[in-house]
Amino acid sequence: MDNATLRPPLNRVSRTAIWYWTTRAALGWLFLAAVQVVWLVLDDGDRAVHVAALAATVVAAVAHVAVMPQWRYRVHRWEATPAAVFTRSGWFKQEWRIAPVSRIQTVDSRRGPLEQLFRLANVTVTTASAAGPLKVDGLDRDTAQRLVAELTANAQATAGDAT
Amino acid sequence: MTATPVETDWRRLSPRMLVIHPFQEVVRAAPALIGLLFAGSSSGGEGHLWSLVGVGIMVLFGMLRWFTTTYRITAEHVQVRKGLLNRKVVTVPRDRVRTVDVTSHILHRLLGLARVEVGTGMSDRKRGGELKLDALSVAEAARLRVELLHRSPVADTPPEDIAATGVPAVVAGAPGADETELAVLRPQWIRYGPFTLSGLVAVGVIAGFLSRLASEGNVDLGQVGPVRETWRWLSAAALPLAVATVVLVLALFVGVASTIGYLLAFWNFRLTRHRGGTLHVTRGLVTTRATTVEERRLRGVEVSEPLLLRAVRGARLIAITTGLRVGQGAQRGGSMLLPPAPKAEAEAVAVRVLRGAGDPSPVTVPLTTHGSAAVRRRFTRAFGVHAAVTAVLLYCWLWSDLPSWPGLTMVALLPLTALMAADRARNLGHTLASGYLVSRTGSLVRRRVVLECDGIIGWNVERSFFQRRAGLVTLTATTAAGRQGYRVQDVALAEALRIAAAGSPGLLDPFLAGGDAVPAAEGQVRR
Numbered sequence: 001m002d003n004a005t006l007r008p009p010l011n012r013v014s015r016t017a018i019w020y021w022t023t024r025a026a027l028g029w030l031f032l033a034a035v036q037v038v039w040l041v042l043d044d045g046d047r048a049v050h051v052a053a054l055a056a057t058v059v060a061a062v063a064h065v066a067v068m069p070q071w072r073y074r075v076h077r078w079e080a081t082p083a084a085v086f087t088r089s090g091w092f093k094q095e096w097r098i099a100p101v102s103r104i105q106t107v108d109s110r111r112g113p114l115e116q117l118f119r120l121a122n123v124t125v126t127t128a129s130a131a132g133p134l135k136v137d138g139l140d141r142d143t144a145q146r147l148v149a150e151l152t153a154n155a156q157a158t159a160g161d162a163t
Numbered sequence: 164m165t166a167t168p169v170e171t172d173w174r175r176l177s178p179r180m181l182v183i184h185p186f187q188e189v190v191r192a193a194p195a196l197i198g199l200l201f202a203g204s205s206s207g208g209e210g211h212l213w214s215l216v217g218v219g220i221m222v223l224f225g226m227l228r229w230f231t232t233t234y235r236i237t238a239e240h241v242q243v244r245k246g247l248l249n250r251k252v253v254t255v256p257r258d259r260v261r262t263v264d265v266t267s268h269i270l271h272r273l274l275g276l277a278r279v280e281v282g283t284g285m286s287d288r289k290r291g292g293e294l295k296l297d298a299l300s301v302a303e304a305a306r307l308r309v310e311l312l313h314r315s316p317v318a319d320t321p322p323e324d325i326a327a328t329g330v331p332a333v334v335a336g337a338p339g340a341d342e343t344e345l346a347v348l349r350p351q352w353i354r355y356g357p358f359t360l361s362g363l364v365a366v367g368v369i370a371g372f373l374s375r376l377a378s379e380g381n382v383d384l385g386q387v388g389p390v391r392e393t394w395r396w397l398s399a400a401a402l403p404l405a406v407a408t409v410v411l412v413l414a415l416f417v418g419v420a421s422t423i424g425y426l427l428a429f430w431n432f433r434l435t436r437h438r439g440g441t442l443h444v445t446r447g448l449v450t451t452r453a454t455t456v457e458e459r460r461l462r463g464v465e466v467s468e469p470l471l472l473r474a475v476r477g478a479r480l481i482a483i484t485t486g487l488r489v490g491q492g493a494q495r496g497g498s499m500l501l502p503p504a505p506k507a508e509a510e511a512v513a514v515r516v517l518r519g520a521g522d523p524s525p526v527t528v529p530l531t532t533h534g535s536a537a538v539r540r541r542f543t544r545a546f547g548v549h550a551a552v553t554a555v556l557l558y559c560w561l562w563s564d565l566p567s568w569p570g571l572t573m574v575a576l577l578p579l580t581a582l583m584a585a586d587r588a589r590n591l592g593h594t595l596a597s598g599y600l601v602s603r604t605g606s607l608v609r610r611r612v613v614l615e616c617d618g619i620i621g622w623n624v625e626r627s628f629f630q631r632r633a634g635l636v637t638l639t640a641t642t643a644a645g646r647q648g649y650r651v652q653d654v655a656l657a658e659a660l661r662i663a664a665a666g667s668p669g670l671l672d673p674f675l676a677g678g679d680a681v682p683a684a685e686g687q688v689r690r
Contacts, residue, residue: 099621131648132641
C-alpha cells in the first residue's frame, strides 16, 4: 500500500462557519490594529515606522481574512462511525485525528458568544490522553446535538476506564 | 499483617511533624536571618523584624496544618480532610490509585518519618486533586503503600472486581520472598555522574542564594575579601586566559557538583518487581525516596541519552506509566527506572521491565530510517532557524548599537548547526516490533520510546504546508501515559498509515483510500 492515503472524512461543517471564522479573525486583527492606532496617536516618536507597521498589519489581516476561512472550510471535515471518530482540521497546517469510540471519555458541546451569533456549536471529544482531543468547529446546532447524543450512546456501550 | 479491617476512623499525621514545621520554615528563611546577623540593628532593621514575624506566622500555620489534616482509608476511597477556614475533603477512589511515592528528607529520616504522595492519573494536573500526606511514621507509610497497591495477587484483576469484593486480600509486605531484583546501582556507574549536568542546578541554587543574601541581607558581595581578590586577578589577566580560567573552574565545579548530586539522588538505587504486580524503586543517600508503580499501568519505557551521556555511552531508563507524567516537577524523578548507567545495562533492564518483550526485542531492534526527504528537512529547518537568528543579530548590528560579535559568532557556529542537523537526521527512526511501537528522535537528548500498542488510544497525523510538499507527515500515537503523545517525526504518509493500521488493527481501515486498503463500506459510514 505504497500509495495509501487517508480519505477525507465524510461530513463538511456548516457553511455559516466561514462567516464565523471570518468574524473571529477580523475581530482579532481589529484589536491589534486598534492598539497600533492608539500607540500612533499617543507616541510622538517616529511616525513613519508606526504607519509602516500599521500598513503591514492591514495587509496581513486582509490576506488572512480573505484566505483562511475558505481554506479552513475546505479542510475541516468530520465523521463518526459506531467504532471511531475521525476529524480533519487546520488550513496551512492540517491534522487528521482518529480515536476509537471505546476510548472516549467525555463529549462536550460548547457555544461561545460568537458561535451563538451565527447559531453554531462546536463538539469536543476527549480521550484519556491529553494529546488527543478531537474538535469539530462550526457545526449547526442540530447536527452538534445529534453528534453528541450519538457519541455518548456509543461510548456508554463500552466498559473500562478507557486508559 | 494478614487481613486489614475496614478502616473508617480518621487518622492523624505523625505528631513529630510539630517539630519539623518550625525547623523547615527557619531553613527557608535562612537568607533573611543570616542577613539579620550581618546587618544587625545598625541599618535600622525593621524589615528584618517583619521577616521574623513572617517566619513566626509560617510556623504557626504549619502547626495548624497538623491539627487540621486527617485522612482515612475506606473500602472504596482514600480521603484526606484539610484546611482551617476552607475545609476541603479530597476523595480518591482506590482503584484510581496508580502510584505511591514515599519520600523522607533528612529531617524526616532523623525523626523516622516519611511523606506519602498518592498519584491518581488525570486528576494530578487538574483541580490539584493530588493526595499528599506530610508526614507519617515510616512503618505507617510502608503499611499504607502495601494497602493501596498490593490489593490482589492477580495483577490483571479489573478494578470493578476489587470494588465488588469489598476489601481485597492484602499481600504480605515483607520484602524478600515476593520480590525479584531487576537492577541495583553499581559503584562504578558513578563515573557517569559528571556527565549528567545536574550540578548546573547547584550553580543556580548557589547563585540564587547569593543574590537573595545580597538583596535581603544587604551584603555587598563586592566588599567580601576573596571575591574582590578574584575579580582583581581576572581583570589583570589577559582576556583569553581569564575566559579559559572561568570556563575551567565552572566545568570542574559543575562536574564535582553533578557527581555529588548523582550520589545523593541514586545511592542505594534498587529496582524490584513485587509479586503483587508492582515495580518498586528505592533510592537516595540523604533524602530517601521509594516509588511504587502498578505494572498494569506501565505502557512502555523510554531510553533517554542526553548528548554528554551519549558521548560516554551512558543512558537513563524512564517508565511510561499512566499516573506519572514525565517531567512534571516533583513527579519527574518518580518515573525513573534506572539512573545514568551503561547503555547496555539500561537496555537489559528495559527488557526485564517489559518481561522479555518478545523477539525481536523492541528495545534493541534496528530501526527503519526516514529517508532523504526527512534528512533534507532536518537541514533546512536547522539552517532556517540559524539564518533567522543571524539575520536578526546582524540587522541589530547594522541599524542599532548592538556590537558585531554576536552576529559573527553565529556565522562561526554554522558548522555546529550542520553537525546537529546531521545527528538529528541520523537518529530519526521507527519500527513496530513484538506489539510495541518504537520511535527514536532528538540530538541534544536522544530518546528511544518503546510504547505498547495496546496502550495507544488514537492517532494524529499532522502535516504542515512544507511537510506536504516533501511528502512527509508527523504521526502521533496518543496515550494516557507519560508524555500523553509520542511522535514519529517526518515519516512518509504511506508508512505512517502502515504503522497506525498495524498498531491499532481495524481502527483505520474504514478511512483509508488508495493502495490495497479496503474501501469504506457504505453501511459502516454515517451520513
